[in-house]
Amino acid sequence: MSEVTCKGIFLICFITVFAIRFYFARLVKQNKVVDGRVSALENLLLFLTFLGMFILPLVGVFTPWFEFAAYDLPDWTGWLGTVVFIFAIGLFWRSHTDLGQNWSASLEVRENHALIETGLYQYIRHPMYAAFWLWGIAQVLLLHNWISGLSYLVSFLPMYLLRVPQEEQMMIDTFGQQYLEYTTRTGRVIPKILFTLSRFLSFSKE
Numbered sequence: 671m672s673e674v675t676c677k678g679i680f681l682i683c684f685i686t687v688f689a690i691r692f693y694f695a696r697l698v699k700q701n702k703v704v705d706g707r708v709s710a711l712e713n714l715l716l717f718l719t720f721l722g723m724f725i726l727p728l729v730g731v732f733t734p735w736f737e738f739a740a741y742d743l744p745d746w747t748g749w750l751g752t753v754v755f756i757f758a759i760g761l762f763w764r765s766h767t768d769l770g771q772n773w774s775a776s777l778e779v780r781e782n783h784a785l786i787e788t789g790l791y792q793y794i795r796h797p798m799y800a801a802f803w804l805w806g807i808a809q810v811l812l813l814h815n816w817i818s819g820l821s822y823l824v825s826f827l828p829m830y831l832l833r834v835p836q837e838e839q840m841m842i843d844t845f846g847q848q849y850l851e852y853t854t855r856t857g858r859v860i861p862k863i864l865f866t867l868s869r870f871l872s873f874s875k876e
């Protein structure tokens with residue numbers, strides 16, 4: 671796959687993800703926040719991810735500034751990146767529809783917040799962050815550049831490591847035993863394989 675095609679596919683997927691995000695952000699706008707835990711550090715990390723997921727890849731696509739940091743990958747990796755990105759978009763969309771009115775871009779509990787344990791959330795606790803990891807991998811495979819290609823993974827890692835324990839603590843404070851039990855059945859971004867298998871088997875019996 672040529673470099674121009676890779677960049678074009680990246681851009682289409684990139685625009686699709688942001689369109690999904692804006693659409694769902696509008697839907698929850700009216701829903702009141704009752705517990706917000708956004709710290710200065712979280713804001714700094716959010717800004718870093720914004721650089722890595724938004725600014726740097728766009729600079730890489732539209733300017734020659736990062737050309738000195740380009741790397742070569744075999745042709746097929748472009749196709750693999752495309753498949754991974756499309757899968758990430760599917761996960762991203764589905765996690766938004768599963769979370770519905772309970773979604774927030776940051777650490778927040780909303781009025782009448784419900785714990786979602788269905789859809790993707792019956793297998794993993796963080797499907798949206800799983801989608802972000804896949805998006806980061808797709809970016810490496812589609813933008814062949816040490817700066818604009820890797821920027822997502824590098825900026826998302828500290829965000830993920832800080833955010834997930836805090837988010838889970840917030841959910842434990844809000845839902846107590848119900849969330850603790852939920853964590854025993856689910857993985858963070860990778861399903862607990864035995865539990866998932868037993869769910870599939872019981873589905874196929876019905």
Ligand code: SAH
Pocket residue numbers: 765769772773774775776777778779780784785786787791795796797798799800837841
């Ligand atoms: N970490 C999840 C959700 C990201 S959105 C994922 O990756 O899919 C972040 C917000 O979702 C948090 O502020 C929290 O209020 C909410 N949240 C996270 N898990 C939830 C769940 N299982 N049910 C309801 N709300 C949840």
